[in-house]
Amino acid sequence: MSRHESIKPEKNSGSRPEMKLALLGGERVVPSGRIIRWPAAQKEHLDALREVVDSGRYHRVNHPIVTGMEQNLATWAGNWKVRAVGSGTAAIHIALDYVKNRGEHVVTAALNWPGAVGPILSSGLRPEFVDVDIDLVGIDQAASVERFGADVSAVLITHLFGNNISVPHARSAARAQGVAVIDDVCQSIGATKAIFNGAHLDSDALALSGNGAKHLGAGELGFILTKDVDLIEHVDRVSLSSSSRNGERIFYPHSKAYNYRPNVFSSAVANKRIYDLDDQLQVRRDNGETLWKMICGLSGLRPLFNPSDDNQSMLNFPVRIEPEALGFRSGPEARNLLVQLLEAEGVPVSVWLTKPVFEYLPNIPDHWRASDFPNTVKILDTMFYVSEIAPPNGPEVMELYAEAFHKVWEALSTVGPKLADIAAGTHRT
Numbered sequence: 001m002s003r004h005e006s007i008k009p010e011k012n013s014g015s016r017p018e019m020k021l022a023l024l025g026g027e028r029v030v031p032s033g034r035i036i037r038w039p040a041a042q043k044e045h046l047d048a049l050r051e052v053v054d055s056g057r058y059h060r061v062n063h064p065i066v067t068g069m070e071q072n073l074a075t076w077a078g079n080w081k082v083r084a085v086g087s088g089t090a091a092i093h094i095a096l097d098y099v100k101n102r103g104e105h106v107v108t109a110a111l112n113w114p115g116a117v118g119p120i121l122s123s124g125l126r127p128e129f130v131d132v133d134i135d136l137v138g139i140d141q142a143a144s145v146e147r148f149g150a151d152v153s154a155v156l157i158t159h160l161f162g163n164n165i166s167v168p169h170a171r172s173a174a175r176a177q178g179v180a181v182i183d184d185v186c187q188s189i190g191a192t193k194a195i196f197n198g199a200h201l202d203s204d205a206l207a208l209s210g211n212g213a214k215h216l217g218a219g220e221l222g223f224i225l226t227k228d229v230d231l232i233e234h235v236d237r238v239s240l241s242s243s244s245r246n247g248e249r250i251f252y253p254h255s256k257a258y259n260y261r262p263n264v265f266s267s268a269v270a271n272k273r274i275y276d277l278d279d280q281l282q283v284r285r286d287n288g289e290t291l292w293k294m295i296c297g298l299s300g301l302r303p304l305f306n307p308s309d310d311n312q313s314m315l316n317f318p319v320r321i322e323p324e325a326l327g328f329r330s331g332p333e334a335r336n337l338l339v340q341l342l343e344a345e346g347v348p349v350s351v352w353l354t355k356p357v358f359e360y361l362p363n364i365p366d367h368w369r370a371s372d373f374p375n376t377v378k379i380l381d382t383m384f385y386v387s388e389i390a391p392p393n394g395p396e397v398m399e400l401y402a403e404a405f406h407k408v409w410e411a412l413s414t415v416g417p418k419l420a421d422i423a424a425g426t427h428r429t
């Protein structure tokens with residue numbers, strides 16, 4: 001703290017903490033260049049890419065690098081057969097395509113990623129939205145069970161931000177009614193492991209993303225994990241027009257030929273990361289927990305899920321605020337201000353989405369209204385997340401983030417909501 005005061009004594013800002021805010025011309029807390037941004041490339045990733053170049057084969061589902069990676073991920077997660085595909089979105093599409101004849105609807109949460117819901121439409125199915133449980137930030141069990149029935153082919157359970165959405169009642173109710181259970185664990189790679197009281201998720205298919213922003217930080221890549229060998233075979237039927245996976249080339253007469261082949265370069269990078277995955281997850285958890293310990297006393301600030309949970313996958317550190325506790329009206333104004341102020345201090349914060357998922361997809365049938373999903377709207381209005389909590393960033397970086405939070409909160413508690421007007425004024429000049 002003293003750093004800021006000693007450098008600019010002429011500001012004499014002791015009684016006006018807002019004048020020290022970086023947004024208003026003060027010195028930022030997190031120096032530029034201090035943070036290593038994910039995917040934090042290392043030399044071993046370059047070496048892995050070179051290995052692909054040297055192999056002389058840049059594609060192929062049966063490239064030894066791809067099959068080796070599939071095996072390594074299967075060993076790491078346990079329980080599942082693993083098949084690599086082009087993206088997490090492709091994995092969801094293939095899983096839905098496999099179960100689509102069971103019924104016309106797919107039950108899923110209104111708080112969702114557009115890329116997770118888009119494949120419902122590409123499979124010729126209709127999404128059936130339910131609200132989220134505010135404490136879980138995942139699908140509301142009771143609401144989803146109410147929607148299950150003979151017209152429902154699947155429930156798509158999205159695990160956001162690294163949280164684990166176990167929802168055991170929804171799973172068993174789905175089982176009882178012949179509704180397939182598909183888990184989107186694109187942001188929660190650890191949910192593929194035996195972490196649910198020592199068991200794996202009771203799921204028909206898990207869709208995982210290896211894209212550059214996710215834990216495997218590998219470019220463009222996805223995976224299906226399942227115990228169902230027929231679903232593994234279905235991957236090629238949806239994805240390929242022909243395959244020489246098992247040696248001789250065969251052509252699929254009924255192939256959909258989406259060409260969801262895994263990228264071999266991405267697979268090479270992902271394979272390197274699988275070896276460090278437990279360490280990576282532990283650093284992310286430790287960083288999240290360390291940060292939370294330093295900022296949990298700030299008024300009106302809450303984590304989206306428990307940062308001390310040893311099993312979550314903490315992709316980014318999501319928090320939400322209670323606008324009323326900070327003197328604001330409900331709605332996104334307070335959150336937007338805080339994100340603007342923290343960003344100016346150099347903290348890597350982002351607003352996730354601002355609308356329920358159906359408002360991002362123009363071709364959604366039926367008329368879904370945001371007002372019917374109060375928990376979803378509340379989270380979307382009040383949440384933001386801190387990214388760059390992955391290695392090699394460590395506790396020193398978390399301390400800088402926390403210092404910025406304290407600085408911003410101090411100004412906010414002194415000035416109150418009119419800080420929004422002062423901040424807005426910085427744009428008018």
Ligand SMILES: *Cc1c(COP(=O)(O)O)cnc(C)c1O
Binds near residue numbers: 115116186208209
């Ligand atoms: C990233 C993501 C996807 C899509 O994965 P891609 O590999 O980018 O296609 C789907 N669902 C969720 C929740 C995601 O975060």
